[in-house]
Amino acid sequence: MHLLPHSLAVSCLLSLAAQEVFAAPSPAPTPLPRTVPLLRRSKPQLTEAERFEWLRGQRDSLKSKYGAGGANVKRASGLNLLTNQNADSSFYGSIAAGTPPISYNVILDTGSSDLWLAANDGLSASQSDGIPTFDANASSTFTDLNTPFSISYGSGAARGNLGQDSVQFAGFEVSDQVFGVVTQISNNLLTSPVSGLMGLGFKSISSSGATPLWQALAESSGTLDQPLMAFQLTRFVDVQNAQVLEPGGTFNLGAVNTSLYTGDIDYQPIPEGQEGYWIQELTGLTVNGQSVSLDAGSASYAAIDTGTTLVGGPADSIAALYAQIPGSEALTGDNAGYYTYPCDTNVTVTMKFGNSSIAWPISNADFLLMQVSGNSCVGGFFQLDTSGTSAPPWIIGDTFLKNVYSVFRASPAAVGFAQLSSTATSMNGQLGPAPSPTVGSVATVTGGS
Structure with a gap:
């Protein structure tokens, strides 16, 4: 699910798929690869009609995302454990935003370049049910840039304003990261416990024009051991008793594992x-x-x-x-x-x-x-x-x-x-709890009855 001309299709599956990213680790004092654990959700039991609806959602969101058919800290590396959601439908990790830092789950997407979070003052009760939301007033370091922000996906759109605040991810921090604070969102664009999306593409395709967090770190001399990031994703698509959320693998920033x-x-x-x-x-x-x-x-x-x-x-x-x-x-x-x-x-x-x-x-x-x-x-x-x-x-x-x-x-x-x-492949199909954020307090969950 991503921005029309500038984002790659984030598998946003109508009402069936939820996009999520997972837990970010706390800053490590030594230059070891910091990892982000990924989490995955269990495969829902669907009727034939629901399966075809899911397929159409996948196809249409990819078309829309691509416009088809229509810092910081010392030199080091970091990791974030990922969560696998809905039997490999999406993988999410976690970031922490604001002062004091609050953690949020976000889809990690190399097919787009914008970071955005759902705000606590714009979503309806039904939309925000179970979704942690960003409260700009609760952060002493947040700046409202008074600039409109919008992004469209095959299954909907998100709109709001750009803001600037401290954001932590995979053990690193950018004190003045620009991101979208979304106050309007189409139904089913987010599914609990995901609060937004982090684009990991290059700045040239950013809808907001902001430098992506990973790129700001890579371009900051001496910050990362190496100017790279890496993914290992788990497989649960063939596991019948997989839960809605499962361990999704590992994201590394600044070094490979x-x-x-x-x-x-x-x-x-x-x-x-x-x-x-x-x-x-x-x-x-x-x-x-x-x-x-x-x-x-x-x-x-x-x-x-x-x-x-x-x-x-x-x-x-x-x-x-x-x-x-x-x-x-x-x-x-x-x-x-x-x-x-x-x-x-x-x-x-x-x-x-x-x-x-x-x-x-x-x-x-x-x-x-x-x-x-x-x-x-x-x-x-x-x-x-x-x-x-x-x-x-x-x-x-x-x-x-x-x-x-x-x-x-x-x-x-x-x-x-x-x-x-073999260490990586042994994680496939191994049921377990979703990773927990290790940076920031857990965000407040708002929502309807």
Whole structure:
């Protein structure tokens, strides 16, 4: 769910999906990788109609996010534990804002660049029920910038004003971070316990024009050990008894966590002049060993987007991919763009980027998005038309990212992938409590009856 021309599709799933980010750690005195634990929510039991509604919400929010179809502290590194919500639908971490610092859960989204929080004085009782909200009057360091702020998503919009205050994240603090204080929000845009969203893209695609927090830290000399951030995401999509919120993995800022991957990190540069989204050129795509033809150059640019659940791509490429899966069929009408295939078919997709020789595999568990009826399942790749927008042709979300250790490096600008370690993969499907914020007091929850 993200800003029209400037954000990547944050899987905001109508009334079914909630976007959330997770707990930020307290500042560490030593330069160890600080980690943010991610949390995930359990998979709801849905009717066939609800499943198709969810699919439409995913597709439409991605289109809208990309405009398709319509500091600080000493040199160090930090972490934030993530929360996995709704069986891999979204991953959230936590920040702390204001003085005294209050903690909030936010979606961590490499597909957009704005930070915003729901305010305590603008949401209706039904909208704010169970959602911690930001109270500007409770912070002694908050400044109202008297500048309107708005952002649109496929499933709604958020509006308010820009403010400036101290924000802590993954063990770091920016004392004058600009962010949106949202007083108007569409129904179902937020789901408890998520209070907002933190964009982790570059400033050039920021709706507000503000420098993203991560970029302010990266550009502050001597603050981070390395100008990068990294994600390890868990998988619960195939766990029937998963809870609404589960441990979601780890976010690191300023350093990588060597216990979560093996071998080398395969960095591929962002194409020259494309720093905005985290762009990679998709240069190889196979399904069950059969190659899918791809256009060269910018026609195969892809945004690597932690805020998107699925993988969207050009119609001809997606059709060619499913043509290699016996029994697959294109859905029509309201569900156009998606494909079904026999659930008992094992599907292995690989993706290759830039000049790399490595073909990264996507597990069958991640490709199989959901069963809609009988032996009919929907795949995690769907058709997306971004022509006429500033968005790239491909949007690559968590369907792929759960299968790799992903690194986003600011300088030199690149995206890197590495093979997950046994330590990382052992977290998949391991039920447990959601991580708790370790910075700031827990925000007050307001809401209706």
